[in-house]
Amino acid sequence: MFAHLPGAEPTNYTKPSSTEKETEEQTTNKSPQISVTYIYTVEVAELLSNVTVTWNKNVMNCSLSISVENPLDESHYTCKIDIKTWQFWGKKGLKSFEVDGKRVDVYWDFRQAKFSNHAEPLSDYYVALVYNEEVVLMLGDMKMDAFKRTKKRPSLTEPILLCKKENVYGKRSFCAKAVFQKDKTEHDLVIEFSLSGLGDPEMGITIDGFEVIRVMNLNWRFRGNENMKVDDVGVQIFWDVHDWLFTGSSTSHGLFILKPAAEEGGDDKVGDGRHCRGNDGGMYDSPKERSSSTPG
Template sequence: MSHELVEAAPFSIPKSPSAEKVCQEQETDKAAPQSAITFVYQAKLAELYCNVTATWCKNHTSHSLCITMEKPCQNNQCCTCKIDLNSCQFWGKKGLKSFEVDGRRVDVYWDFRQAKFSSTPEPCSDYYVALVSKQEVVLLLGDLMEDAYKRTRSRASSEEAKLMYKKENLSGKRLFCTKAMLEEGKKEHDIVIETSLSGPDEPEMWISIDGTVAIRIMNLYWRFRGNETVMLNDVPVEIFWDVHDWLFSSLGTSHGFFIFKPCRLDGDYSSGSPSQYNSPKGSSSSTRGFCHFLYAWKTE
């Protein structure tokens, strides 16, 4: 068992990841392997509300999960637990680490021995990661819930952790595939962004949800930045895009930026780096304040 306390930047809504390394993997025209996915939750630790960030990363040489826990009002202090998913030893895929948040001990349990993966850094099934404090599971990731509760000998938290936003980096040529939580209590929806930027016709872009084209943007030279609201099973979803750099910058030097959010977006996103977003007044739904931020890097 180890104790780790690491200083990090204070919590904030994600900015442009231009300084972050994007995984250099071989791409095909059909798929864009995801190199980094970040989920940010709000979890209740006793009477203390904390932000928990879970980042899954994968490239040619490494595959890891990094969990960071911090108080929203705390400056330059957080606790981090990093799990190596590339471990070739069977026993290394199950473990336990501990740290302290504001004097409270938090245990991180995980089991990836049977985990199934696809092209994304995040497992598809058969795993769990549990954050436990004082015999309460304050955050549980994965589908092996019974195994997690049995191993930790803990009960569910009195207040379920809420997903605040998801951020990811994708790289590809013409297609960018992702998943987004657009309806509370339901599975993530499949989203595909397809582009046609070269050829005799004007550049175009299509955004599809679950195989159906939701938005078609023609003449991107004039509509490289914009937003539209689409209806998904009677739920309004705001979609914002900014692909200026796809058209006017060198490939691989910058990214297209997208936001997918149930209900109405507030705030100024014109810079491509959202600084804040607000939920409609009176809304208590966990997905009402949820945003999916996507940074799409075009390759040759």
């Protein structure tokens, strides 16, 4: 239920030829795609809604989709932005759509954005979700530029990050950023696989350069969980690498879930791994590497 509304800024776009489009689609389909998804609770269109922000990246393209869930009927309203990093046009724009019959605007500016091998930009960009006179959700580090352009004030209701999920490709290791506390301090997370002297796989997890977990005999401990401390905050990590280790398919996944440790007497169950519960939780999904991708 996406609709352009009057007053939206036009976005420059040059339609590619059919040959160029076919070549690009073939390359895109063959390229392994990495993604990162954030789920926030946001007050938008006078409703407290879950807003899902997903960044996708492959060799050719980057894209961003923002989906707003209507809690009244569980319908979704989605806005998608395609970012071609080698082109200048289309990197700044505005799209408008309706949520429960009310206009919501998405402003973005990627003209100076710095990209890396991660799905989302590193810095120098903004994406602002605007309803009425408020910026209800802000992404990126160029906040002042966004407020100046939109001429809107920050929302009185601060968004709450519920979950972060990453889908990455790699043979032996991958890196991510994780937040475990309300002060929003980011920590560097690295998960590495190696072979011991007996040829058995083992797994190490480091946070900010310090190893916090070492799992030996991974062929036998392919599923498990451990508790650890990060800045005196209890954190639980759950892993399931059975398919990643024992299934021959290139799309086999390893699943890692990080979440704040439950308070005493709380529920420590993680369920089937499909959902991430608890504020500032993180879920990391690592498929096996395809032959066309670059080693992690």
